[in-house]
Amino acid sequence: MTLIANRGGLALSEDDLKAHLARLLQLENVAVLLGAGASVGAGGMTVRDLWGDFVQSHPDSAEFLLDHEFVTASHIEAARETRQFPNIERLGDSLQIALIDGKRHDLWPADTRQLEKAINDIKRSVVRASLLQVEWWQNSEATRVAERLSQHRELLQKLTSARQPGQSAPWVFTTNYDLAIEWAAESIDLQVLNGFLGLHHRRFSPQSFDLGLRNTMARGEARFGVYNVYLAKLHGSLTWAERASEVYERAAAASYQELNSFLQGAPALAQTMVFPRAAKYMETVGFVLGELLRRFSEYLVRPQTSILISGYGFGDEHLNRILLSALQNPTLQLVVYLPEWNADAPAANSKTVQTLMSLRSPRVTLVGGMPEAFFNSFVAHLPDPIVYDEQAARLRDVLRSSAAGDAR
Secondary structure (H helix, E strand, C coil): CCCCCCCCEECHHHHHHHHHHHHHCCCCCCCCCCEHHHHHHCCCCCCHHHHHHHHCCHHHHHEEEEEEEECCCCHHCCCCHCCCCCCHHHHHHHHHHHHHHHHHCCCCCEEEEHHHHHHHHHHHHHHHCCCCCHHHHHHHHHHHHHHHHHHHHHHHHHHHHHHCCCCCCCCEEEEECCCCHHHHHHHHCCCCCEEEEEECCEEECHHHHCCCCCCCCCHHHHHHHCEEEEEEECCEEEEEEEEEEEEHHHHHHHEEEEEEEHHHHCCCCCCCCCCCCCCCCCCCCHHHHHHHHHHHHHHHHHCCEEEEEEECCCCCCCCHHHHHHHHHCCCCCEEEEEECCCCCCCHHCCCCHHHHHHHCCCCCCEECHHHHHCCCHHHHHHHCCCCCCCCHHHHHHHHHHHHHHCCC
């Protein structure tokens, strides 16, 4: 398929799209929002694949959900072909409410146990979808040369190198539990500020988002670019754990021990924070996820702001509401890479995408065309880093003029 790009109801060529992205990376505030699709190239799963994995790997739990009408027969029958799947966020919300209600009344102990098992089986599929490559958890050196992380490295390099003197570091917001961004950043010696502070005991300290790094020796062209990115994992992470009402971040190798035990049949995750349900933001106001969502909302109302979206299928209604509300910011620029976007049949798109299309705003750019809108295409469309220093440019012009005069 060919690239389909539309800005404010007007079609864009690929060159026009690239030029538009180049301008957006020069705004005062730059961020990306990455969904599950952004990690497929690194070994992750889309939500469709995750649901198919759940039905195939845990048929008893899938049948239980069907028998109790949490899902429909079409969800189960079509799962292996990944043609139809439920909204995992809404499903997790319904299951959690049913579990709380069942335990409170203690009327159906057998069903309650099976329901709890189904919830954990969904979490197992979430973990499998987010592990990416097992080797990366066991051998830190493997991530430094991993080819499957090259696109994430390229994304981070393009975002940070485009920053002008005095501009803040870019933000990476993601709904993914995986460590693709962290591993890619480490492989290029880029610092990640993710809300946790500490060396051996990394506790969640949201004030770290207000900090930054700078090179005190930078002069001339070296003033360009930044040395860190801000990372907000809006749904949680496989390396986050909770203990004694405190949230902290563990090393990948330490986290993998519990994750692997859980995948091998351990009844539950003892500490790792995995929240595949919509109710998570209601339960964490003033807590980790609530703080991250606040940072996301706060970022979107800043002046001269752009947010580029890739791999996100608009399955989180809370994030969708935040994005739509943010369009009241008259200086916000929104770019959405959505492979399945259908420009000719608006009704075939999600309600949020339909709303974005109906706005016909020049501040909203939609990009489709299946593989032409995948994560790798999104990264390729971003401009290559260009270092430009006015004084150096003037000096080169003077030297060229002098050389030309001597030649005459």
